[in-house]
Amino acid sequence: MFDIVKSDLMLLETELLSVIHSPEKLITDISKHLIEAGGKRLRPALYFMCTKSRVADMEAIMPMAIAIELIHMATLVHDDVIDNAATRRGKATANSCWGNHSSVLIGDYLFAKAFSLVANKASSEMLKVLTDVICSMCEGEINQNRSTFQTNQKESDYLGRIEQKTADFIAASCELGGLAVGLSIDETKALREYGYSLGMAFQITDDILDVTASSEQIGKPVGNDLRQGIVTLPIIYALEHSPHKEELQEIVQTKNMSEEKIKRGLAILHETDAIEYSYSRVADYLQYARNVIPANILGEHREAFIAVADFVGLRNY
Amino acid sequence: MFDIVKSDLMLLETELLSVIHSPEKLITDISKHLIEAGGKRLRPALYFMCTKSRVADMEAIMPMAIAIELIHMATLVHDDVIDNAATRRGKATANSCWGNHSSVLIGDYLFAKAFSLVANKASSEMLKVLTDVICSMCEGEINQNRSTFQTNQKESDYLGRIEQKTADFIAASCELGGLAVGLSIDETKALREYGYSLGMAFQITDDILDVTASSEQIGKPVGNDLRQGIVTLPIIYALEHSPHKEELQEIVQTKNMSEEKIKRGLAILHETDAIEYSYSRVADYLQYARNVIPANILGEHREAFIAVADFVGLRNY
The missing domain is CATH 1.10.600.10 (Farnesyl Diphosphate Synthase)
Incomplete structure (x- = not known):
């Protein structure tokens, strides 16, 4: 389905794993678990799709794609804490592996990381x-x-x-794609x-x-x-x-x-x-x-x- | 102690109550509870203090002060969820009044609100x-x-x-005060x-x-x-x-x-x-x-x- 953005999404996976690397090993471990648990990457895929009307500079548009997926991941981690969920997509949730304490904090961390990535890049x-x-x-x-x-x-x-x-x-993911490449209002x-x-x-x-x-x-x-x-x-x-x-x-x-x-x-x-x-x-x-x-x-x-x-x-x- | 920023801090209280107003009444209620539980407002006070070397446009510098305090509040709410705390500063915590579910979400909301306030204002x-x-x-x-x-x-x-x-x-609160009024590096x-x-x-x-x-x-x-x-x-x-x-x-x-x-x-x-x-x-x-x-x-x-x-x-x- 997503052929047109397939290479973007592959690059996204690499970038996701790279940005969540933290000196605090537990953060890296939990974030890696979340990324590797997969997911449809629907939001960044749509974001990328909406940039395709123009020739886009990948380095300029990638941080927002990462931010979008990190925010989505953050909401899922907090949802699982809230629902006390043991599994998501058939895999163990962060809260079931590392407890609520770390899971609440990792959600906050992912939110902050997402904003940090785009704070001095996006309009x-x-x-x-x-x-x-x-x-x-x-x-x-x-x-x-x-x-x-x-x-x-x-x-x-x-x-x-x-x-x-x-x-x-x-x-918003679609709108952001349009904004990223300067489409008309x-x-x-x-x-x-x-x-x-x-x-x-x-x-x-x-x-x-x-x-x-x-x-x-x-x-x-x-x-x-x-x-x-x-x-x-x-x-x-x-x-x-x-x-x-x-x-x-x-x-x-x-x-x-x-x-x-x-x-x-x-x-x-x-x-x-x-x-x-x-x-x-x-x-x-x-x-x-x-x-x-x-x-x-x-x-x-x-x-x-x-x-x-x-x-x-x-x-x- | 904070005479030099007293009027700024008074204005901050009014602004805090105004920005957290949400169509979702529960958000307004919990946020109001958090604001009225008080606190030293140390971070925004220091931020204001650090702007005082220059004549500052209050409308331009206020959003960051609000954002700083909202982020502080968000971390406290999540801390109390994590620690399962019943009281803070002698008053009932949000989690003890409204449960963990709403408290995790209200923390996320306050983080997002803080960024939203400064997203199109701060450098x-x-x-x-x-x-x-x-x-x-x-x-x-x-x-x-x-x-x-x-x-x-x-x-x-x-x-x-x-x-x-x-x-x-x-x-960072102090640094942001300096940056807000364009002090030297x-x-x-x-x-x-x-x-x-x-x-x-x-x-x-x-x-x-x-x-x-x-x-x-x-x-x-x-x-x-x-x-x-x-x-x-x-x-x-x-x-x-x-x-x-x-x-x-x-x-x-x-x-x-x-x-x-x-x-x-x-x-x-x-x-x-x-x-x-x-x-x-x-x-x-x-x-x-x-x-x-x-x-x-x-x-x-x-x-x-x-x-x-x-x-x-x-x-x-």
Whole structure:
């Protein structure tokens, strides 16, 4: 899918490992573990893709790509501390290997390292985009935390939350690519909208997979959101449309849920059109993403933008 | 002590409360709690002091002062999560009121907010100073964590750690003040050294107070460092000089220590000259700080720099 940025992403891996090297060995070890645990590198890949309209100086554009991925990694480490997660993508989390103490600090370190890398390189406009989006992500996460186990949520509450939690950062990654190579305001704005729609589709797909995929596919137990009281789009749909909505309501509100109850909750959900409906929302966002690709992006460059949209719609991990 | 920056600090309080306002009410609530819990505002006070050689445009210099204090607050919130602390300065911690989940996120939010405030205002040199110092603080904290319960530490290990953990940030606050009003390289470097020495003295005093002050004075139980296995200067001195060094060694290595054992550890420490010796190191750093004040800082401005050094040496809270 990412052929057009394949060499950039390979270089990124080398650079990631190089920048996290610290005299404090534990920092190097944990960061290396996080980098080698892999991940889709979706955000830097999109950033690179959005620089391809112009001939870019790799040395000038690389630090922001690294910063974007480090910030993403920092949020994942802190998420895993918060959720007390033992595994991510089927691998042991930093907190399960090194404890919460080091994991909170390593997250802070990665945030700071990210800013440090771009502080004297990126334009002030780009720095502002990057820092504002982290505020937004934290707001989204806190909103999610506050609204757990709440059954009176609307689709719009959910959409607002995933916008802040996920889509804004993916939008910013695209916008930053445009800014890095000096594209026009209109073009940069279009790239941002592409990233935004993609991000919304990406998160909804994530939330669908949580109730459909096996733990082998996504590296975490099925029904994990339900277990944690996180009310996602399929759950909101089922709460509105199921003939067993009262029973589901009671399940969603339950803390420390038994596996049996989770199974029953998922069964109620799957009796409704929740999954079909959620996928239709994914399709809407992806169609919008395809439509908003700037007209002057052509050939294999345009194909790459479309391939990413296709990938987000089809992925099952 | 801080008369020369009193009005700046009053304005800072108003600005702090204003910038943390978020549509997500929980963020506003927790941040407000943190701001109203008070604190010495030592870092922004020093930053302001270092701008006083020139007539400064308050609107231009204020964002960095806010950023400095927000970053300090962020590190304290995360420290309290890490230490599972119930109180700080005698008041309930954020984690004890709102849980670890929100507290980790609020720390991230404050970091991001701090950078967001200065991203398009400060020079790239200033941004670099600010971001590098956070990396350094995280390294210092991780080093401290890694070296807990270790009795084979030298004074130089301790000094390297508190340099990263505390002194570098206070040094940076002073340097940033100089940079904010465009002082010469030499003058800015001298201000940085002043802040560095002050920071070293400040942290050694903190570590002395931990083994001498009552819990009413410092708002946390006496011997807290010993309890957590944090090996500070007085402890290192006692480990080297006490006739009961083997017994103390065994105490320092103990996890989940009984109150009785802490008392015995403190008693062994107080039989030595550990406190006198540690205060002599404080005095050395403060003397150096007084000597390094740039020669063109005169009158009440110079008096303020000296008063801060005196305060750090005398404080008992």
